[in-house]
Amino acid sequence: MARAAVLGRLNWQLGSVAELVQETPRVASLVLDVPEWQGHLAGQHVDVRLTADDGYQAERSYSIASAPEDQRLAITVERLDDGEVSPYLVGEVRKSDKIELRGPIGGYFVWKGGDDRPLLLVAGGSGVVPLMAMIRHRSASKSTTPTTLLYSSRSEDDIIYKAELDALSAAGDGLTVAHCLTRMQPPGWRGYSRRIDRAMLEEVAWPKQQNPIIFVCGPTPMVEGVAGHLVDMGFDPASIKTERFGPTGG
Amino acid sequence: MTVQQSDLKLDGNAIAGLLREIFTMEMTTAESTCAGCHKVHAVGQVEVYMNAPGAVVRCPACGQVQMRIVKGGGRYWLDLSGIRCLEFSA
Amino acid sequence: MSFISRGFRGKRRDAASSSRVPPGQYVVNDFPVLSAGPTPRVAFSEWTFVVEGEIDQPKKWTWEEFRKLPTEEVTKDIHCVTKWTKLDTAWKGVSVDTILEGVETSAEYVMAFSYGGYTTNLPLEDVTGGKAWVAYEFDGQPLHPEHGGPARLLVPHLYFWKSAKWVRGLRLLNKDEPGFWESNGYNMYGDPWREQRYWGD
Numbered sequence: 001m002a003r004a005a006v007l008g009r010l011n012w013q014l015g016s017v018a019e020l021v022q023e024t025p026r027v028a029s030l031v032l033d034v035p036e037w038q039g040h041l042a043g044q045h046v047d048v049r050l051t052a053d054d055g056y057q058a059e060r061s062y063s064i065a066s067a068p069e070d071q072r073l074a075i076t077v078e079r080l081d082d083g084e085v086s087p088y089l090v091g092e093v094r095k096s097d098k099i100e101l102r103g104p105i106g107g108y109f110v111w112k113g114g115d116d117r118p119l120l121l122v123a124g125g126s127g128v129v130p131l132m133a134m135i136r137h138r139s140a141s142k143s144t145t146p147t148t149l150l151y152s153s154r155s156e157d158d159i160i161y162k163a164e165l166d167a168l169s170a171a172g173d174g175l176t177v178a179h180c181l182t183r184m185q186p187p188g189w190r191g192y193s194r195r196i197d198r199a200m201l202e203e204v205a206w207p208k209q210q211n212p213i214i215f216v217c218g219p220t221p222m223v224e225g226v227a228g229h230l231v232d233m234g235f236d237p238a239s240i241k242t243e244r245f246g247p248t249g250g
Numbered sequence: 251m252t253v254q255q256s257d258l259k260l261d262g263n264a265i266a267g268l269l270r271e272i273f274t275m276e277m278t279t280a281e282s283t284c285a286g287c288h289k290v291h292a293v294g295q296v297e298v299y300m301n302a303p304g305a306v307v308r309c310p311a312c313g314q315v316q317m318r319i320v321k322g323g324g325r326y327w328l329d330l331s332g333i334r335c336l337e338f339s340a
Numbered sequence: 341m342s343f344i345s346r347g348f349r350g351k352r353r354d355a356a357s358s359s360r361v362p363p364g365q366y367v368v369n370d371f372p373v374l375s376a377g378p379t380p381r382v383a384f385s386e387w388t389f390v391v392e393g394e395i396d397q398p399k400k401w402t403w404e405e406f407r408k409l410p411t412e413e414v415t416k417d418i419h420c421v422t423k424w425t426k427l428d429t430a431w432k433g434v435s436v437d438t439i440l441e442g443v444e445t446s447a448e449y450v451m452a453f454s455y456g457g458y459t460t461n462l463p464l465e466d467v468t469g470g471k472a473w474v475a476y477e478f479d480g481q482p483l484h485p486e487h488g489g490p491a492r493l494l495v496p497h498l499y500f501w502k503s504a505k506w507v508r509g510l511r512l513l514n515k516d517e518p519g520f521w522e523s524n525g526y527n528m529y530g531d532p533w534r535e536q537r538y539w540g541d
Contacts, residue, residue: 010270014343047267050345058350061267084351092347100343106266108278108294220259241294243263258375299376303421303501303521306376313378315457320525323538327525 010102012049013037017097018072023160027126028090029065029076032099037073040064042137043110043130043215043243046075046103050085060085063129063217063243064104067136076160078126109215109243113137117213118146118206122196122226124218125153127245131217132161135175139168146174150204152196152222155184178204196222198229208234213241220244258301262294265305268319269293272326275338285334286314293336307332360417362532365425372424373486376520380455380485380506387490389474390509391439394447399439403490407476409434414473416496418503419532431494433475436467439510447512451519452493455506460519461528462495462502464512471497474507499530499537 015032022028045063066074079090093099111119111134119138121131128151138145153159159179169177180192180200192200206212214235216226223242231237262278269277278294289311296316297308304320309332316332330336361367384403391399401409413432419425450467453459466472476483476491483489488505495502501521522528527536535541 007270007274007276009274010267045263045266050348050350051343052348052350053344056350058348061264088345088348097346098343100345102267105270106263106278106294107276108266108292109263242261243294244260246258246260246264246300258373259378301372302374302376303526304524308377315377318521318524320521320538322525323541325525325538327539329524 010105012100012102014098015073015101017093017095017099020093020095023076024158026079026090026158027076027160028079029074030089030093030099031066031072031074032101034073034101038104040068040073040104041107041110041112042068042133044104044106044133045130046073046101047105048075048085048089049100049102050088051100058084061105063133065129065132065136067133067140069137069140076126076129076132109217109241111137111213111215113141113143113145115213116145118210119148120205120212120214121147121149121151122201122214122216122218123149123151124196124222125158125245126160127216127218127223127243128160129217130243131215132164134215135165135168138175139171139173144174146206148176148178148204148206150178150180150196150200152180152182152218154182156181156186156189176204196226198233201226201229201233205230205233205235208236211236211239213239215241215243217243218245220246258299260298260300262292262296262298262307264298264300265307265319266294268305268321271321272319272328281337282316283334283337284309284312284314284316285332287312288334360427361425362419363535365419365423365532368424368426371426371429371487372420372422374420374422375486376458377456382455382485382490382506384490388508389439389491391443391512392509393451393512394445394514395443395512399443406434406474406491409438412473414494416494418496418500421499421501421526421530421532421537425532429496430479431473431475432477432480433473433491433494435470436472436474436510437470439474440468443512445512447514449513449516451511451513451517452502452504452507453509453511454504455508458504458506458520460493460502460504461513461517461522462498463516463529466498467493467495467510471495497531499527499532501526502530 015034018033019031045061049059062075065076077089080086165177169175185193266278299306307317318329320327387403389401415430417427473494475494493504493507
């Protein structure tokens with residue numbers, strides 16, 4: 001099992017919004033300068049805390065999107081219209097605003113790189129965010145670990161990081177990206193046009209003899225469906241790591 | 251928005267921050283033995299229900315309540331009676 | 341409070357506070373779903389309701405029998421300890437007075453227990469005298485499983501965690517015992533008007 005070093009107290013700290021990137025109509029990345037940031041691993045998250053002028057507070061977790069090598073810390077947030085924190089982060093926040101956060105948090109859903117086993121990443125919607133941190137880490141560390149991302153979105157407009165994924169997979173260093181669009185496909189769409197199912201996983205997954213490391217992140221029903229298929233296909237359950245997103249993330 | 255019951259179920263990753271308020275170690279990589287079925291899971295793997303007066307952690311194998319964490323009024327209450335053992339690396 | 345998030349207000353405080361809203365609560369218009377575990381799916385054919393514990397002759401109803409008991413329709417404000425209050429919620433069910441009719445007991449407390457294993461404790465006098473119901477309709481519709489259907493306890497004058505979802509019975513007790521949340525920080529009584537959220541409140 002992973003080493004469990006004694007960590008310091010997890011303190012709240014302030015980051016300043018250096019850049020806002022509108023990734024899709026409903027999703028934005030906040031690129032933050034966090035002066036006291038201690039560094040992170042790909043797959044970890046931060047807790048964000050908002051405080052109103054009367055002291056009311058709301059707290060949510062967001063996956064880190066940036067690579068450990070990046071100069072700034074990025075989180076990517078999907079706006080949930082009936083949410084409380086996400087409509088503030090995607091809509092209200094402006095450049096140079098301060099955001100209170102703490103982290104990095106988590107150590108289970110983490111990829112450090114540096115071994116030979118291929119990677120299989122399976123994402124649903126904004127579940128792609130921690131997997132993007134892994135892909136960015138892989139690229140920034142010049143890793144050639146054979147990596148496949150299977151990424152399910154509602155429509156082409158909802159694909160987060162599309163241009164960057166296109167560029168990274170065109171680099172020819174072993175990254176393959178397979179998209180599926182579940183609700184709406186553009187004319188001439190050549191990717192998958194259905195929810196992720198076992199047949200799709202059998203087409204894109206590495207042979208189980210290669211013992212891939214597998215990360216699955218998305219809404220709870222999608223994560224449980226995919227993890228169930230992968231176990232049925234004979235992958236080692238200990239190699240399948242999952243992270244569920246839920247409406248508490250609003 | 252229609253909330254599906256299954257959407258309310260998260261996993262141990264969702265309470266990593268809360269656990270770090272209490273423990274000095276990263277808890278999602280610790281391994282917990284269920285007091286009910288004796289199966290072992292990483293804390294990151296366990297089932298977590300957050301839309302409740304506290305966080306409720308259940309065993310993914312048998313469903314038994316493993317942990318209850320209540321935070322409020324400047325205090326924490328931590329019930330670990332559903333866990334037989336927690337293992338960490340030194 | 342040192343740091344304030346510029347422009348953040350939060351979703352709460354939509355309604356002005358009024359004499360109907362206990363301290364620390366805010367009004368919601370939707371009906372939030374709280375759950376401490378998977379939602380039990382109880383078939384009507386399997387469902388029973390029991391009264392047991394400090395009672396000579398335990399009582400038991402099937403769904404069919406229970407639905408033949410006299411019903412009441414009540415409209416009440418409900419207050420969740422997670423700070424939301426919902427005004428004017430309309431319920432139909434059976435008064436706990438009806439359920440306990442003719443029961444001779446020395447008990448002063450009850451433990452409500454549920455499908456799925458949930459429990460919550462209450463003084464007997466807080467579920468009698470027209471203060472509590474076993475409700476199976478909300479807003480004119482059968483109670484949805486995510487809100488506790490087939491039937492839930494309704495004790496609107498206490499925090500809503502006392503209104504056990506998926507209720508399966510009442511155990512009459514001579515001594516107060518903590519239920520699921522009461523054994524881990526939450527108040528044994530839970531009066532929203534006195535903000536009795538946690539131990540010692």
